[in-house]
Amino acid sequence: MDSRTRIAAAAWLATLGAAGALLPLIEGADWLVQAGVLLAAQSGTGVLLRRPPVPAVVPPLAQAAVSLLLLTVVCVREEALGGLLPGPAAFDAFGRLLSAGADDIGHYAAPAPATDGIRLMVFGGVLLVGLLVDLLAVTLRSAASAGLPLLALYSVAAGVAQEEGGWQYFACAGTGFLVLLLVEGRDRLTGWGRFFGGPGVPAWMPGAPPPGAAPAVAGPRVRAGRRIGALTLGVAVLAPLLLPQLGSGLLDPEGERGAGGPGGSTSLDPLVALQDHLVRGENRTVLTYRTDGGDTPSMYLRLAALDEFNGTAWSSSRWWEANVPPAPWPVFGLASSVAAREVTTRISAAPDYAQPSLPVPYPATWIETPGDWSFDQGSQTLVSADGELSSQGREYRVDHLLVEPTAEQLANAPAAPGDIAEYYTRVPAELPAEVGETAAEVTAGSANALERAVALQRWFVREGGFRYDTSVASGTGPDAVAAFLRDREGFCVHFAFAMAAMARTLDIPAQVAVGFTGGVRQADGTFQVGTHNAHAWPELYFEGVGWVRFEPTPGQGSVPPYALPERQEPAPGPTQPEEDPTERPSPSPSPSPSPSEREAQPRTPESDEDEGGFLGWPWFPWIPWTAVLWTAGGTLVLGLLAWPAVWRARARAARLAPGAGVPAAWRELTDTAWDLGIAPLGWETPRQAAERIMRVCPLDEEASAALTRVALAFEEELYAPDPPARAAAPDVIAVSAALRASAGRRQRLRARLLPRSAVRVIHESLSGASSTARTRLSPARRGATAPPGTGA
Structure with missing residues (x-):
């Protein structure tokens, strides 16, 4: 996955997190799922168009066009040309829906029902904010500026919701923006050169360098940035709960209004x-x-x-x-x-x-x-x-x-x-x-x-x-x-x-x-x-x-x-069949009913199906879609949490397999040390890395000898003209077991569930898959004539 794709995914997540602040204002949550799907289609359009070298102005214009098509299909499909292309009738329907949505906003108190007009306004607003965020963060490479449209979306929702817009919505919006900043910062760091941390163990742990020793390198900046962001978000969430409230609202301790009870009641x-x-x-x-x-x-x-x-x-x-x-x-x-x-x-x-x-x-x-x-x-x-x-x-x-x-x-x-x-x-x-x-x-x-x-x-x-x-x-x-x-x-x-x-x-x-x-x-x-x-x-x-x-x-x-x-029954025409009084009348272009009329009308499966529309879950009404969505969401969260450990386990098995070679075994050894807190340093030779590992984490004589053998074997692979074939996997297994035995319980649990080296493992795997795909699709693989001088 290239850097622009990662930033686009983070921009999608940040926009959806800010849109979540609208949940207290609109009944149900299916509209948020639909908005997420539409937003993903918009972001995916930009990702696909940025892969070949195209002018920077093309992706945003294409995304805007795709967004218009999506809104046409979702909201005014009946008036569209061929059910897809917006024409004069579709734009006229857009105007009617926007007018009806503004009318509904004025009539309903939060949470308002997700009427067609309100859905159009919400979908259009979220897509517009998503387009601006994508343009600023991905095209212009300015993730910090992308916070302005996100703040506008969250501020509108929080301002209307007032106390219903709780801390959890702020946490979702803030977390999405922090993720966007971190992904964009990681991309900048990659362009300027990666910076790894120091020895990797706290001063209070056994095996840490003595107080007088000079540190190998400066502190881990990337990790510190993440901690600062998480701490800032936590303080922003908890501060309103810890600080005294500034306004008494309904409290009247001074008795100024003359109607309050005793004691500020x-x-x-x-x-x-x-x-x-x-x-x-x-x-x-x-x-x-x-x-x-x-x-x-x-x-x-x-x-x-x-x-x-x-x-x-x-x-x-x-x-x-x-x-x-x-x-x-x-x-x-x-x-x-x-x-x-x-x-x-x-x-x-x-x-x-x-x-x-x-x-x-x-x-x-x-x-x-x-x-x-x-x-x-x-x-x-x-x-x-x-x-x-x-x-x-x-x-x-x-x-x-x-x-x-x-x-x-x-x-x-x-x-x-x-x-x-x-x-x-x-x-x-x-x-x-x-x-x-x-x-x-x-x-x-x-x-x-x-x-x-x-x-x-x-x-x-x-x-x-x-x-x-x-x-x-x-x-x-x-x-x-x-x-x-x-x-x-x-x-x-x-x-x-x-x-x-x-x-x-x-x-x-x-x-x-x-x-x-x-x-x-x-x-x-x-x-x-x-x-x-x-x-x-x-x-x-x-x-x-x-x-x-x-x-x-x-x-x-x-x-x-x-x-x-009183409800007016339509007069039967010459060709109009007699209507079953239990059936709901078909929709008409007349204005939507008032709040009282809407509340009084009974809801039936047919009415729910009519109101669903595209992506409104009209299919198989007997399926409990809410439970399905929650189950799918929980499974997705658990899968995302388990993903690093699964990738790390797959890489370990591949690196220690027979015939994998000494370089793979050495990479497995250094990644195991990284998982336990001993971060790799790019400027070290294998022998220097082995000495630092033994200095930070004391090993017994047998494990130290195995670590030295693997380091020397890797140096031979790098520099010897004809290195001998070696089986380094048994030594790596012995050293890994010794490293885990010397680590604390928390470190071992962290290394198993959230291994630090999973970031590099996943990046290498995805880069290898991308390289393989490009090789298979190259002109030489398709049988094209190679250019002169390539040795083909």
Whole structure:
């Protein structure tokens, strides 16, 4: 393998390692395998074109062309000319996919599904970075500069993933770049001359040179460079874990926000600190609960209900009762005709999560916990009016209902009573007219309150072009709602406030709830709720059902079944066969479904096969491809680890075989000494090398004599006009056994599993195979006429 091929392989590995930082952002890992295959084809193109002498500009141009063909085949094969060549239709399809991918990125929260548009963006980005890395490292021989595109790829992934981009992704990216630097440095070192280390044993080992003796040569620079690189990578990985964190994120030790608990505990201020919960600090667990209601991702934990919108802020009226009413608590507006299951949930708050009210599923009918609490009838929970009690480290039981209204019940719900409608549809007089006008325009043609609510939700999630962005300032008041409708970017507070305000302009009673989404189910059946589950959502009132939750924030939470838009069945044409309702409709060029619609659609083997495509594992769907990939990857890793020892064993057997000769036996002896820490020195004669080995590693008289005989025999092979035939293998075996007996256990284990001389053995074997292949393919071997003067 020549130097350019080695550097190209290292560049491929470095690019793939940096692309691994995208794993927390995209569901699954098959896309990374596909990107690795495409990247390997791109790198292989450059390797093949660099073997003959071609202008330096040719390989990068060919690689770019091959990359375009690969993207065409993988992403837009149906629009390509002959399924391969990109034409106008293919480029038009590229544009549509890129637009859809950008739209998906704005709608989905990490990890996003690997849609066709996202795959195209990822594959194209990885191939572009790979092309730049290959150009800088291989063509221009500047591996250090190749770190810039690698850093760009990793920085984009880490910046979006935030704390999900853990140390292991940084380690993969950093290791790949270090490998690229070491391979390129090895190539430069080979061009200027190889440098071997000194005696090869530490000063504390028996047989080391005395302290006053002059060293044979300077220290091993190549080995030192590797150690420095590994140490630097290790420090970069461990430093964030060892150093104190600079930002408290959700911690509020100074009590600046006025909503924190004692002792710097984590708390939730619905109007001030919700944004901090979403963008700062790690995703700390604040609640753990177990419920007998089953796997219910739609079971939100409500902390407070904000019912007043006075033109300055959304706030709670604090309808607190000093005396907690007896169980069961009445549920506001719920009729007996609506299906509701009684559920018990046991919640445990984290020791550092302090809140004056208890987050509970809505509607709660009883909370069992010690203490003198007040009852918040607006939020249907317990609250500490005097601040003496908190949720900090508290375990409590909640009896509540899982209300499951149908879309038909909501659509046919009667008008709300006058007092409820009058109070919960109030909007400030200074509310900009564009809020109500936009709400009327979005819901035009809706027949009832449910259709208007679903139209608003769909507009925020899909049709309105809104983008989820936690960096937007969380303002309040009418101006903030109007600004959000104009800018169309924000996070859950903006979406909840805007939909509730717009619903009120449509005479639908509405309020905003603040709390947590349902969390993540654990292996033991419990659910963990973290600070990044902090959320705000609108609740609309329907007579006979009560407060009904909607989800207008793109990519966040879950949309309840009654809020999903009805699926439109295609009208059968004259030649269109009747469609089986269980089958998935065929793909169409219409926009991809919204996050809520995508989550609601059942996944079938047919849908998985359609989404797979080229390299998407559509073949043999009954094969567990994930297990196959992990098994293949583990086997590959074990094979790579065992590869040096296997090559070394093969070389030992060949060198000591009958008739192998004295030079091969001498090479085996010096490589055995190298494996045990006595590195070869290129300027030494065989006799000097033997004397140094005996000086570093004391041998008995018989082994010393055998070592001397092999060295003299090798010198005769080099300088004598007609050296006698000798069998040096027995002497080499005896010396090798003596060297191993004098070495320590760690040295013997290292020599067996990771022999140092394997680098030279593998290089010689590959060089010999390459030379043999060139000889067989030369003109003389094909019978061509030899040029004059060659003696043919």
